[in-house]
Amino acid sequence: SQQGEEDPQALSIQEGENATMNCSYKTSINNLQWYRQNSGRGLVHLILIRSNEREKHSGRLRVTLDTSKKSSSLLITASRAADTASYFCATGPGSSGNTGKLIFGQGTTLQVKP
Amino acid sequence: GAGVSQSPSNKVTEKGKDVELRCDPISGHTALYWYRQSLGQGLEFLIYFQGNSAPDKSGLPSDRFSAERTGGSVSTLTIQRTQQEDSAVYLCASSPGTGWSPLHFGNGTRLTVT
Numbered sequence: 001s002q003q004g005e006e007d008p009q010a011l012s013i014q015e016g017e018n019a020t021m022n023c024s025y026k027t028s029i030n031n032l033q034w035y036r037q038n039s040g041r042g043l044v045h046l047i048l049i050r051s052n053e054r055e056k057h058s059g060r061l062r063v064t065l066d067t068s069k070k071s072s073s074l075l076i077t078a079s080r081a082a083d084t085a086s087y088f089c090a091t092g093p094g095s096s097g098n099t100g101k102l103i104f105g106q107g108t109t110l111q112v113k114p
Numbered sequence: 115g116a117g118v119s120q121s122p123s124n125k126v127t128e129k130g131k132d133v134e135l136r137c138d139p140i141s142g143h144t145a146l147y148w149y150r151q152s153l154g155q156g157l158e159f160l161i162y163f164q165g166n167s168a169p170d171k172s173g174l175p176s177d178r179f180s181a182e183r184t185g186g187s188v189s190t191l192t193i194q195r196t197q198q199e200d201s202a203v204y205l206c207a208s209s210p211g212t213g214w215s216p217l218h219f220g221n222g223t224r225l226t227v228t
Binding site (some may be wrong): 043100 | 218
């Protein structure tokens with residue numbers, strides 16, 4: 001079953017604007033990860049944030065995690081047309097015995113117009 | 115270096131036929147995962163391997179689905195007596211298997227059952 005719910009389902013912005021995607025989940029987690037998927041391709045890992053972390057940065061990406069609200073957000077600053085893709089959050093459940101198994105959300109489709 | 119390789123990239127089969135999907139993980143990765151992605155949807159977990167063992171098969175939808183891994187490397191996902199609802203992209207991912215490492219995905223096999 002899917003754990004993550006992502007919001008919005010689709011987002012269209014102009015190049016140079018910021019894009020914010022949100023993810024909510026239901027059960028306790030060990031960590032939360034964000035992945036990107038270009039059309040017809042596999043997923044590519046972007047960033048991992050652990051349950052004891054609140055914010056993490058990687059280049060133009062900023063991820064926040066609020067475990068009290070069971071939610072995370074991904075901010076892409078100064079977006080580019082090449083950022084057009086689907087973005088998925090994935091949770092590593094706290095009870096999964098460290099198998100590395102991730103539960104994915106439904107994804108947000110981002111379109112960045114040049 | 116070589117990433118995760120999946121074959122075939124596309125497979126069209128008739129309802130009722132059996133299909134085999136292959137995954138070559140990154141060399142040295144002990145953990146291997148199969149996921150299924152229906153059109154425009156998130157990823158549905160199918161099965162997890164650690165070495166040649168499958169400690170978590172909880173996502174396999176029915177007994178028509180099976181998977182094996184040999185030599186701690188190549189994995190095969192077999193679907194018997196395919197049904198139209200089996201049509202989806204089947205994604206394989208691998209990781210070093212130590213703790214919560216990011217998953218490395220292949221480009222998937224697009225299965226169409228007619």
